[in-house]
Amino acid sequence: MEKLLRDKKAIAVFVLPAFILFTLILFVPICQSVYYSFCDYDALTSPKFVGLKNYQNLIVDDTMKIAVKNSLFFLIYSCVTQLVMGLILAGLLTNIEKGRNVFKNIIYLPCVLSSAALGLLWMFIFSPKLGINQILAKFGMQGPLWLMDIKGYITLPMWVIAFVALWQYVGQSMMLYMAQISGISKSLYEASYIDGCNKVKSFWHITLPLIKPMVGTAMSLNAIGSLKFFDLIFNMTEGGPNHKTEVLATHLYQQGFKYFKYGYASAIGTVLLILCLIMTFVINKLFQSENYEM
Amino acid sequence: MKKKVLSILLTVAMTASLLAGCGSAGSGAANSGAADAGAADSAAADAGSTGDAAASGDVEEITWMFWDDLEATEDLISKGYKEVIDRFNQDYAGKYHVTPVTTNLEEYYTKLNALVASGEAPDVFIVSPGPNLTTYVEPGVAADLTPYLDADWKGSFSSDAVFAQQTYDGKIYAVPLNIAAACVFYNKEMFEEAGAAVPKTWDELIDACEKIKAKGHTPITISAGTAWCLSMLAGYLCDREGVDLKKIDSGEESWNNPKTLDAANKMIELSQYFQPTAAGDTNDVATAGLYNGEAAILIQGSWAIGQINGENPDFEQKCGVFQFPEIPGGNDPNRVIAKSDSLAMSATTKHPEASIALMKYFTDDTAQKYTAEVGGKIPVTNVQYDATKAPAQLADVMDIFSNASSTFGFYNESLFSTEAGSTFDDNMVAIYLGEKTPEQAFDDLDAWYAANKK
Numbered sequence: 001m002e003k004l005l006r007d008k009k010a011i012a013v014f015v016l017p018a019f020i021l022f023t024l025i026l027f028v029p030i031c032q033s034v035y036y037s038f039c040d041y042d043a044l045t046s047p048k049f050v051g052l053k054n055y056q057n058l059i060v061d062d063t064m065k066i067a068v069k070n071s072l073f074f075l076i077y078s079c080v081t082q083l084v085m086g087l088i089l090a091g092l093l094t095n096i097e098k099g100r101n102v103f104k105n106i107i108y109l110p111c112v113l114s115s116a117a118l119g120l121l122w123m124f125i126f127s128p129k130l131g132i133n134q135i136l137a138k139f140g141m142q143g144p145l146w147l148m149d150i151k152g153y154i155t156l157p158m159w160v161i162a163f164v165a166l167w168q169y170v171g172q173s174m175m176l177y178m179a180q181i182s183g184i185s186k187s188l189y190e191a192s193y194i195d196g197c198n199k200v201k202s203f204w205h206i207t208l209p210l211i212k213p214m215v216g217t218a219m220s221l222n223a224i225g226s227l228k229f230f231d232l233i234f235n236m237t238e239g240g241p242n243h244k245t246e247v248l249a250t251h252l253y254q255q256g257f258k259y260f261k262y263g264y265a266s267a268i269g270t271v272l273l274i275l276c277l278i279m280t281f282v283i284n285k286l287f288q289s290e291n292y293e294m
Numbered sequence: 295m296k297k298k299v300l301s302i303l304l305t306v307a308m309t310a311s312l313l314a315g316c317g318s319a320g321s322g323a324a325n326s327g328a329a330d331a332g333a334a335d336s337a338a339a340d341a342g343s344t345g346d347a348a349a350s351g352d353v354e355e356i357t358w359m360f361w362d363d364l365e366a367t368e369d370l371i372s373k374g375y376k377e378v379i380d381r382f383n384q385d386y387a388g389k390y391h392v393t394p395v396t397t398n399l400e401e402y403y404t405k406l407n408a409l410v411a412s413g414e415a416p417d418v419f420i421v422s423p424g425p426n427l428t429t430y431v432e433p434g435v436a437a438d439l440t441p442y443l444d445a446d447w448k449g450s451f452s453s454d455a456v457f458a459q460q461t462y463d464g465k466i467y468a469v470p471l472n473i474a475a476a477c478v479f480y481n482k483e484m485f486e487e488a489g490a491a492v493p494k495t496w497d498e499l500i501d502a503c504e505k506i507k508a509k510g511h512t513p514i515t516i517s518a519g520t521a522w523c524l525s526m527l528a529g530y531l532c533d534r535e536g537v538d539l540k541k542i543d544s545g546e547e548s549w550n551n552p553k554t555l556d557a558a559n560k561m562i563e564l565s566q567y568f569q570p571t572a573a574g575d576t577n578d579v580a581t582a583g584l585y586n587g588e589a590a591i592l593i594q595g596s597w598a599i600g601q602i603n604g605e606n607p608d609f610e611q612k613c614g615v616f617q618f619p620e621i622p623g624g625n626d627p628n629r630v631i632a633k634s635d636s637l638a639m640s641a642t643t644k645h646p647e648a649s650i651a652l653m654k655y656f657t658d659d660t661a662q663k664y665t666a667e668v669g670g671k672i673p674v675t676n677v678q679y680d681a682t683k684a685p686a687q688l689a690d691v692m693d694i695f696s697n698a699s700s701t702f703g704f705y706n707e708s709l710f711s712t713e714a715g716s717t718f719d720d721n722m723v724a725i726y727l728g729e730k731t732p733e734q735a736f737d738d739l740d741a742w743y744a745a746n747k748k
Contacts, residue, residue, distance in 0.1 A: 043411035045433055060745075128571045129579070148519070148574030150727050238400070240519055241573045242723045257404040259713045260429065262411075 030273070037266035047263065054267035063243045064268070067251040071227055073154050074247060075279070077162045078169070078226040079219055085166065086173030086218065091203055093174070094181045104178070108171035115168070119235025122164045123147065126236075147237050150244050157237055157245045165232055169225070173218050180214040181207055216287025223279040228272060248272045353388060354648040359395045359409075359416035361402035370600035371472070371635075371669040374661065382655045390648040392418075400520075403712075410435055415640040417649045420471075423459035423636055424707030425715060427468055436467045436638040442650050443469070450657065456674045459703065460636055468636035471656050472671035474597040475695045476526055476631035476704075479687070482614045484511055484590040492616050496534075496560065499619045503567040506590045513567035514591045515583030518726055519574045521719035522706055527564070527593050528722040529631060529705035530618045531557035536625035539702075543709050545747065550736035558725050558732035560621070565726050573727060585609040593618070595633055596691040599670030603685050615690035617697075630694060632701035634674070710747060717742050 037054055039047035058064050089107060093100050110118065125131035126146035133143035149156040184207065192202045230249035233239065239246040239254065246254075248268060256265030358379065362372040379394055395416055397405045403426065409415055415435060421427050430436040443466055451457070460468040485492070488509045490502035503513035517523040532539070535553040542549055569575070569589055578601075584592040585606040592598070596615075603610045620627030637656060639649045655661060662677040670685035672695055681689060702708070706715030721735040730738065 042433070043407075128574075145571060145574060148571060150573070150729065237574070242518075242521075242720055242727060242729065253404075257407055258716075259711075260407055260411075261713075 033266045034270050036263050037270045039263045041263040042260040043262050054264050063246055066243055067246045067248050070158055071247045074226045079222050081166050082170055082173045082222050085170045086177050089174040090177035110168040111171045115231035116235050119232045123236045148241055155244045161232055176214055176218045180211040184210050220280050220283045224276050227276050354390045354645045356392050356417040356645050356648045357395050358392050359419040361399045363396050364394055368604040370604045374664045374669050378655050378661050382652055392652050417640050417643040418637055418652055421636055421638050424703055425712045431462050431467045434641050437641040438465045440465045450675045452676050468638040469653055470634035470636045470674045472665045473632055473634045474595045474671050475691055476595045477615045477694055479592045480614050481590045482612050493619050495619050496621045512569045512589040515569050515580045515589035516572050517575045517577045517580035518572050518723050520577035521723050523577050525706050525719040525722045528561055531560050534621040534624045549739040554736055555732050599685050599687045610686050613687055615687050617694045626699050628699040630698040630701050
């Protein structure tokens with residue numbers, strides 16, 4: 001086998017299928033989409049080159065401003081909360097003896113369920129006629145319009161959706177951190193206890209530095225996931241009321257598939273792609289660390 | 295050596311299977327076409343003894359796209375369409391066969407546009423007249439139906455006027471199936487209880503709302519979550535104020551003018567009587583508010599009759615209908631918003647005869663009779679129907695419609711593009727939500743027109 005892998009032709013043969021597939025279904029469409037972003041294109045007639053016009057329109061588009069604001073809010077909110085909650089849960093679960101697997105499965109379960117179904121479920125829970133507000137009404141309280149309120153810089157529906165997203169995806173961060181934590185040698189902890197550390201201190205001085213690379217990975221995944229976030233929002237509010245919960249992906253969808261403005265939608269897609277690349281780069285820089293022997 | 299040969303063989307096999315996968319994805323239509331032909335051949339070969347099987351190879355298969363789930367729906371009009379499809383498939387068994395492609399209303403145009411863009415447009419599809427239809431007429435997606443209509447079909451329609459919204463440069467691109475008029479539905483019991491009279495003018499409407507509110511009921515149920523519902527109210531108010539939409543849309547007048555501002559202020563005045571969740575309620579939720587007895591008034595098109603009576607048959611007798619009230623000193627109060635469901639045929643269909651045959655089934659006497667007697671919509675042909683069988687509300691709607699001096703379309707469907715319509719809707723919702731003053735909203739509309747109207 002090793003001999004075979006030294007043969008350049010053999011390597012090429014192995015790599016070729018994946019390379020062709022990658023090029024055909026990913027690289028070519030991305031390039032096409034970037035080209036369309038400079039065109040007036042409705043998919044029914046052939047694209048007409050218009051230069052930077054789509055990007056100029058993006059700058060003055062009010063919905064785009066809301067979408068960028070919401071996407072950035074979502075990015076910051078989920079990076080911070082998933083990091084904190086994921087770490088806390090991972091720290092707790094690696095330290096309990098009984099029921100670890102049960103809790104792990106319960107917390108991870110929403111990750112494997114369909115976002116569309118969960119979106120509908122939570123929409124019902126927050127619906128004024130069905131869910132939480134009916135329970136509150138039993139105690140004589142009037143709940144807010146969870147998914148319809150429009151007051152504030154970041155509206156209440158955005159906070160609600162961000163909370164649901166945290167609930168759904170925190171299990172994934174937790175699993176990543178747990179995997180990394182369980183790889184840390186017990187002897188390090190034992191040594192720290194002998195030196196007088198308590199559990200909190202050893203978490204701070206041993207666990208955290210050693211899982212730093214994983215924090216970087218989990219955060220990049222998180223950042224990209226939250227920038228291109230679509231399904232929960234589309235199922236819970238469809239970007240409403242009046243575009244107040246629009247994010248980049250829902251705005252792109254509307255422009256492309258509702259108004260046939262594929263050129264403009266491609267421009268939004270290009271902005272989204274660039275944002276994702278920048279975020280990955282920044283996070284990788286922030287969490288660059290040496291790999292310790294564990 | 296053996297290992298090397300084996301590994302090379304395996305690699306080749308893997309690569310070939312991957313490429314085969316690519317190939318069939320890339321030229322799916324051609325391949326499946328070939329496969330179909332093959333299947334037909336083998337069917338014919340097998341059919342030495344059974345003639346029927348050979349015939350099944352010649353069945354022309356077409357698709358029909360529609361905005362409701364035919365299996366799950368409670369809507370009576372949709373159920374009627376399902377009957378048409380079943381009847382067509384039964385009558386033409388062995389010759390034509392139609393398969394419905396269904397979505398929900400909100401997703402309909404998204405999915406249709408995606409199919410059109412990928413070159414797989416359905417043979418026949420339902421479409422709203424106005425900019426939606428224009429979207430398909432201009433790039434040549436919808437076929438010209440004039441020759442088929444002129445042949446032997448047009449005579450069965452009640453008048454040429456039913457094609458007004460479907461005609462472009464003298465050519466007809468879609469066939470209307472029914473006409474619905476936008477009216478005001480109300481709960482007779484609630485009105486009686488509150489001692490409110492059926493309002494004829496704006497002040498009487500406010501008075502009725504006030505009385506109903508005093509009794510502890512929600513006066514009006516409306517959806518701002520589904521923007522066109524609120525926009526329909528705004529459209530009625532603008533028209534009653536005497537707004538000339540054609541002049542605004544063509545740029546002769548600006549959106550920001552005293553009449554539109556008056557209309558918007560009236561909408562704000564009326565909004566204090568809306569249910570508290572109107573901002574996010576969808577059309578279905580708002581309509582349910584009326585037939586579940588949560589609110590007294592619903593401003594909706596007569597297409598809602600099928601939904602109301604289908605979901606709560608007991609409500610039919612309690613449900614009254616009146617004409618949208620007059621604004622004294624304003625425009626003609628007998629103008630009515632009318633809308634029709636229309637069928638268009640794909641210009642690229644390989645089966646025009648089958649498609650036309652299907653469309654004729656939608657406008658034949660059986661279907662049109664059902665439209666009136668069960669669905670509660672106004673038929674487009676001269677069919678005789680039994681008025682006593684029709685929903686109670688249809689008689690009122692027919693009254694309003696026959697007394698109408700003229701009709702006009704939805705505001706959002708009467709502007710130059712679908713997006714212009716959505717921009718109008720969004721600004722009306724923004725006024726209702728208090729995000730913008732009427733002046734700001736109409737200034738924004740003027741600015742949008744300046745930037746987007748070519």
